[in-house]
Amino acid sequence: MTQSRTHTCNELRLSDAGKIVTLVGWYENLRRVSKNLGFLILRDFYGTTQIVIETEEMMEQISGVNTESTISVTGTVRERSSKNTNLPTGEIEVVPEKIEILGKCIYNELPFEINRSKEADENTRLKYRYLDLRNPAVKSKIVLRCNVVAELRRSMMEHGFLEITTPILTCSSPEGARDYLVPSRNHPGKFYALPQAPQQFKQLLMTSGFDRYFQIAPCFRDEDARADRSPGEFYQLDMEMAFASQEDVFAVLEDVLPPVFEKFGTYKTASKAPFCRISYKDAMEKYGTDKPDLRIDLLVQDATECMADCGFGPFEGNVVKAVVADGFKGTRKVIDKLCADVEVQAGNKAYWFKVDENGALTGGISKFLQEHAEAVKEALGLKPGDFVGVCAGKKQAAQKTAGVLRRYIGALAEGHMKTDCYEFCWIVDFPMYEIGEESGELEFCHNPFSMPQGGMDALNNQDPLSINAYQYDLVCNGVELSSGAVRNHDPEIMVKAFQIVGLGEDDVKAKFPAMYNAFCYGAPPHAGIAPGVDRMVMLLAGEDSIREIIPFPMNKTAQDVMMGAPSEVDPKQLKDVHIKLDIEEKKTEE
Incomplete structure (x- = not known):
């Protein structure tokens, strides 16, 4: 090992007995037997090791140290007389010759017991997230996330996809949720927006001649939290394929996802290709939802x-x-x-x-x-x-x-639900248009960039509410993992599709100038999808809340209580970006 240790706290075994070793980590607890005998548990990222203190001098040294301080222990490994078969290091203990305090915890009391942090109030956990993450049960979810992302990357590259990053500062785009806006210092009165998804950029990559693109993409949406949705930002396995159909997209994900779920999931079986396909209409009739749990x-x-x-x-x-x-x-x-x-x-x-x-x-x-x-x-x-x-x-x-x-x-009801597997399905044939619940007017049902089934002929001759689109959702165990579509790459069909919802050609050019112009230079048919990484890991970990698998999540009201965000900023910072605040004061009740 490098740094100041010879081994980790999960590494020593009976075969190491007699070795002089140095371990570092957090002082988890001390069971004091007498003034010259105590059993100290040392914890690091990898596990725990028992340290046996056998001198009064060393007992006095450690007695003034608060738990969760970081320490270094140098001593000799020996066989334990009372073994703990539940621990990898349960057959050995270390008798210290030297204990050094590396980082003091100055508080006598912690906000919660580290190993029981999941029992604490959620806002307390989020405020002290750095302590919450010390809990091995919490930390393991973040390790799982890292391993899943690495596996997804490896598999996508094996399938011939290139990982390409797309801009974070871009323009505002009507994609269904509120944008996070970023004021421009050099362009007074103008704003960047954080991307709700890399939708336009990945389609532009297809028009640029790239054949297969992916990235673990950050997405930003100003929307309310739910159990399966994190407010503010989330990550998705964003992918797009040129000269591709719906079937091509299905084939890739049906090959990539099942092995990941079987390798890392709480359950060890997952649907094999081809996944069950259900039309949107049938899903609503037979299951009462467009994200049915087929278990x-x-x-x-x-x-x-x-x-x-x-x-x-x-x-x-x-x-x-x-x-x-x-x-x-x-x-x-x-x-x-x-x-x-x-x-x-x-x-x-x-x-x-x-x-x-x-x-x-x-x-x-x-x-x-x-x-x-x-x-x-x-x-x-x-x-x-x-x-x-x-x-x-x-x-x-x-x-x-x-x-x-x-x-x-x-x-x-007994016998009606399987509980030990991952059941995937595709929901297909979404309506192209719907009557908006709030507006009462014709709106896009799903993604405005989707290709209508039947193309221009359908747009010209069918009732808009009868037109289906090449849009599809990937669902697993009742959770929507992803939405995707075959893209509308034809400028004439795109203009007509928007005209039906009351937007003319000038509106399309103004709202999507780069994409519209790029399509006028010969765009390939293309299709894509973007499974949510956070939701995927939540399913794999068997967690009900998406916040459990995000390293530093916001709370339900989109606040980072640990960092204090969102926060007020210095007036000079506002002046630099040409912003004056106009906030209505809340009326106080008399």
């Missing part, structure tokens, strides 16, 4: 015809969806919680009933279904012992609620 074998069924006129108010005039499961053993308390959780998640109520051992409908809303019992049982294929979750609403609301019902019921 669950339940399907959403339409119950509108057999239930809509049963006299239950919420069903009248609405689409009714049902999820049927056998093996559901939940008590009434469990069922009530299930319905409450679904309502919180979907924003829409869920209902239920059962089929008893005699085939009668019981519980929940069953009293409204008695006159239609036979029709309901036939339509849904019910049998004794079945549990039925039901929801209603406008089509999209009913589908979304049914999707949440399916997920919760699948987790509760």
Whole structure:
């Protein structure tokens, strides 16, 4: 070893007995037996080693040192009389001749116990993230992330992709989320934007003659946090291929990802190529979501015809969806919680009933279904012992609620969810356009740079809402890993696609000047995708929160409580970039 140590704290074994060694690390704890006997645990990045203090002088030296100080220990390795088979170094201990204090911890009390830091309040963990990361269980997730990224890089290069970095300071672009803006000092009143994704640059690389591009790309979006989304910045395996189709993109990822998941994942099996393909329309009908968890074998069924006129108010005039499961053993308390959780998640109520051992409908809303019992049982294929979750609403609301019902019921009912694998699928054939929920007007459904299926003919002759695009999502265990598309590389088709949402040719040229002009010089057909690295590692680590696998994450309100960001800046800094603040003061309540 280099530096000031001969070995790490995870390296020594029984075969090293008799050697004089030097170890360095953090003083984790000391179990004091007497004034001249104690057992000190030394921890470094690699593991722990027991140090046995056997002199009163050395015990006095260490007694004034706070835990988590860094120390150097030089001593002799010997066999332990009481071995710990749970530790790699559990057969040996080191008897020190010299202990040196390298870095003092001046605090008698820590914000939390290092090895139990995950039990602390999240903001406390984030404020003292440098301590949180000392916890081997937390640190291991960052090591995993490093290894996964290295494996992805290696595999992409083996597939002939070049790693090319794209600019961080660029122009603002309408890509669906808010930009982070950076004021320009040399160009008063003008701003750079941090890229929401390298979308335009990677397409420009294709027009530049590069055949296969990738990078582990930082992306910046001013959006709210979720369990599977980090606010501020995130990373993705960004890739693009020239002269390529949807099938080419699928083939690469179906070859790259399964080995990574099997090598590094909590579960050791992953879908093999080809991944299951589900149209967006079928995904919404059968699974109630465009990111279905295929580990669950339940399907959403339409119950509108057999239930809509049963006299239950919420069903009248609405689409009714049902999820049927056998093996559901939940008590009434469990069922009530299930319905409450679904309502919180979907924003829409869920209902239920059962089929008893005699085939009668019981519980929940069953009293409204008695006159239609036979029709309901036939339509849904019910049998004794079945549990039925039901929801209603406008089509999209009913589908979304049914999707949440399916997920919760699948987790509760016995035998309906595999728990030890990674199930991938492609969601394909997304609509090119949709009616915006807020605007009520025609908008792009997915990515405005996508190629419409049917090309110019479809744009000229079809109802826009009937046009599908060559857009696709990659989903794993109910988590959307990535969106991608075959790109619209034809300037005429691009202009027409934007005209349909009310943007003319001048708007396209103004918003995307480089890409539009580049396409006018002969662009190759190209396609790409960008799986999220953070979400990928979260799945591999078996974590529910994406913040667990990011070295220095922000909190839920996009604040870095450790560094104090965002923060106020010096007035001179604002003057340099020609900015005056105009902030409305919050009114204080009288």
